[in-house]
Amino acid sequence: MFPENTSHRPAQQAVTIHQPTPLTTVQAAPLVPLQPGTIPEVTSIVLPDGRVITGYAIAPTHPEPVTAKPVISRAAVNIALGGIGFAAVCGGLVLLTTFIAALAALVQQLIILAAVIFGGWIAVQVFTASGQDKGATTVNIRKAVIKRNHFHS
Incomplete structure (x- = not known):
């Protein structure tokens, strides 16, 4: 690199090598329990x-x-137990929906039965001839004669 001329060479300096010093274990002072605060x-x-x-x-x-x-x-x-619980509940849910459907059908039939009974009671009240009405006129329709759109009894 350098020519043979030694005047261009840098001056050599003393090299100091530092070796790390290993840390030694230190015995700590004994600890004294402290009062709080x-x-x-x-x-x-x-x-x-x-x-x-x-x-x-x-x-x-x-x-x-x-x-x-x-x-x-x-x-x-937990996931496994949740799956087992869900599988156990599914059968109950099917039975629950069946029970709800049957209960709805029962309620519907009870409503129809009540309407039929109440309607029959009203019909009996209307069509029963009662002689207890004061001032009412009873007309026997079978004996009535209708001529030219006029009612003759």
Whole structure:
């Protein structure tokens, strides 16, 4: 790259290589239970390399225990039970509609029967000759003679 002339070469600098320092485990100060509503005291920890870390002591959190999941999901069980329940109800719905149709037919027949009975009672009242009417004239139609559109009794 560079010509053989060494005057154009850059000056060589000392290269410093930094190696990462592994972190060592630090023994935390023992935790003291706190009264509710009090401010915890500031705690200082001295690391092995001489650095000092200052802060509040925090109680370690414990993860929730993992519960074992069932082999079959609850959603699948609920869907299956819903299907079984729907199948069981379908037969009842068919019977319910049949019952409603039969009840409607019974009500219709009772209404017709009431109309026939009430109509018969009215007919008996109208066509029964009653001598109890005061001032009424009873005409025997079989003896009447009709001549030239005039009624003669």
